[in-house]
Amino acid sequence: xxxxxxxxxxxxxxxxxxxxxxxxxxxxxxxxxxxxxxxxxxxxxxxxxxxxxxxxxxxxxxxxxxxxxxxxxxxxxxxxxxxxxxxxxxxxxxxxxxxxxxxxxxxxxxxxxxxxxxxxxxxxxxxxxxxxxxxxxxxxxxxxxxxxxxxxxxxxxxxxxxxxxxxxxxxxxxxxxxxxxxxxxxxxxxxxxxxxxxxxxxxxxxxxxxxxxxxxxxxxxxxxxxxxxxxxxxxxxxxxxxxxxxxxxxxxxxxxxxxxxxxxxxxxxxxxxxxxxxxxxxxxxxxxxxxxxxxxxxxxxxxx
Ligand SMILES: Nc1ncnc2c1ncn2[C@@H]1O[C@H](COP(=O)(O)OP(=O)(O)O)[C@@H](O)[C@H]1O
Ligand SMILES: [Mg+2]
Numbered sequence: 001x002x003x004x005x006x007x008x009x010x011x012x013x014x015x016x017x018x019x020x021x022x023x024x025x026x027x028x029x030x031x032x033x034x035x036x037x038x039x040x041x042x043x044x045x046x047x048x049x050x051x052x053x054x055x056x057x058x059x060x061x062x063x064x065x066x067x068x069x070x071x072x073x074x075x076x077x078x079x080x081x082x083x084x085x086x087x088x089x090x091x092x093x094x095x096x097x098x099x100x101x102x103x104x105x106x107x108x109x110x111x112x113x114x115x116x117x118x119x120x121x122x123x124x125x126x127x128x129x130x131x132x133x134x135x136x137x138x139x140x141x142x143x144x145x146x147x148x149x150x151x152x153x154x155x156x157x158x159x160x161x162x163x164x165x166x167x168x169x170x171x172x173x174x175x176x177x178x179x180x181x182x183x184x185x186x187x188x189x190x191x192x193x194x195x196x197x198x199x200x201x202x203x204x205x206x207x208x209x210x211x212x213x214x215x216x217x218x219x220x221x222x223x224x225x226x227x228x229x230x231x232x233x234x235x236x237x238x239x240x241x242x243x244x245x246x247x248x249x250x251x252x253x254x255x256x257x258x259x260x261x262x263x264x265x266x267x268x269x270x271x272x273x274x275x276x277x278x279x280x281x282x283x284x285x286x287x288x289x290x291x292x293x294x295x296x297x298x299x300x301x302x303x304x
């Protein structure tokens with residue numbers, strides 16, 4: 001196999017950081033349910049939590065790489081999987097390119113707390129769970145996660161229609177390929193410049209997924225956007241209201257973008273989707289939403 005100069009340089013950089021990771025006990029930059037994540041010079045090192053890796057036969061590099069290559073060929077915004085290795089402690093590690101942007105919102109408690117305190121108390125909250133926090137600290141975390149959501153929603157409200165269209169197209173491409181998307185804010189990154197990026201894509205193809213209708217896909221996306229309110233119990237009420245309003249604007253943008261895609265939705269499905277949107281916005285928006293139905297009718301007719 002012939003490697004380009006760029007690939008050789010990349011490999012050098014990756015190897016250097018692998019050495020560094022092996023020699024030092026480094027605190028991960030972030031963490032998902034299944035992986036510890038280290039980010040360095042444009043690369044992401046995903047260390048699988050299940051150990052030892054050698055016994056963890058569920059990791060299939062070739063299969064993952066194949067799906068990743070295919071999706072990239074189909075034009076999906078997802079970072080390239082570069083390589084995988086087993087470290088000295090027998091952890092399975094996968095190296096990917098770093099995707100541009102930041103997660104839509106935190107749905108994972110640990111990450112939300114870590115985010116809230118990263119500027120100051122990083123080391124004190126390593127193992128902290130929400131239930132262990134005092135009322136005061138819970139409130140503080142609530143404020144931070146609400147601010148993060150509002151900030152991200154502001155970015156999304158300025159997103160171009162083209163970015164929403166691309167997002168919807170990618171979502172359909174991945175689903176029609178036979179892959180279920182774990183559709184929550186920590187698996188989707190957004191940046192003003194590059195739009196939406198999908199990470200944490202499963203490698204298992206399911207025939208049944210290929211048959212899932214477009215209405216179901218939209219329903220999943222509605223629920224995903226609804227996730228901006230994941231921590232609403234600890235968010236200040238005023239901010240919850242802002243987030244709901246922003247959700248509503250984002251839904252409208254999404255529905256507007258849907259018109260220029262090949263999603264097919266029946267009348268009955270459309271009625272149910274509207275109810276989902278109403279629920280995801282919170283009932284305070286109900287009247288406004290119902291007034292919007294005429295606009296939606298236009299959307300519905302174009303969809304058929
Ligand atoms: N390629 C990537 N680029 C940028 N951030 C990433 C990338 N991969 C993972 N992350 C970050 O790490 C987190 C966890 O990674 P993920 O693959 O979703 O693991 P898990 O299966 O544990 O959820 C993500 O939510 C995201 O914040
Ligand atoms: Mg994830």
